[in-house]
Amino acid sequence: MKVLRGILAGIAFGIISEAFGWLFYGILFARWGEQVTQLSRPMESLLWRIGMPLADIFTGLMIALTYALLYKGVPGTGRKKGLIFGLILWLIVGLAGELFWYTMSPIPFMLVVAGWLHGLIAMPLGGFTMAAIYGKSLE
Numbered sequence: 001m002k003v004l005r006g007i008l009a010g011i012a013f014g015i016i017s018e019a020f021g022w023l024f025y026g027i028l029f030a031r032w033g034e035q036v037t038q039l040s041r042p043m044e045s046l047l048w049r050i051g052m053p054l055a056d057i058f059t060g061l062m063i064a065l066t067y068a069l070l071y072k073g074v075p076g077t078g079r080k081k082g083l084i085f086g087l088i089l090w091l092i093v094g095l096a097g098e099l100f101w102y103t104m105s106p107i108p109f110m111l112v113v114a115g116w117l118h119g120l121i122a123m124p125l126g127g128f129t130m131a132a133i134y135g136k137s138l139e
Helices: 002-028 030-039 046-073 078-104 109-134
Strands: none
Touching: 002 030, 002 046, 002 109, 030 109, 046 078, 046 109, 078 109
């Protein structure tokens, strides 16, 4: 039962990340993304349309596994534990990762802002959702 909950939690996290990624990178910050087309595949490509959602779901599965492994070390209880896990994840991956990406790639700073906002919403919401799906099965 824990494995099924973990798979569902990971898929949910991936779908949340994909939805907010589409909102931020595909709509709100699209004009800055269009400035760096040489750095990514065309949005019309099959890898983008199918590969990106699958990559987000795979990442969500890895995050759900990490949450289960680190569960006892994450502060809080219930859904708050998932929210805190998502915020910690954002600090490490979102905040620091976007700065690294900016220093290594010729991208507009607004894409870094998009990444920060995307992560600040998607990661805590994904953590909250994972905690709700896992319920008390990890205790």
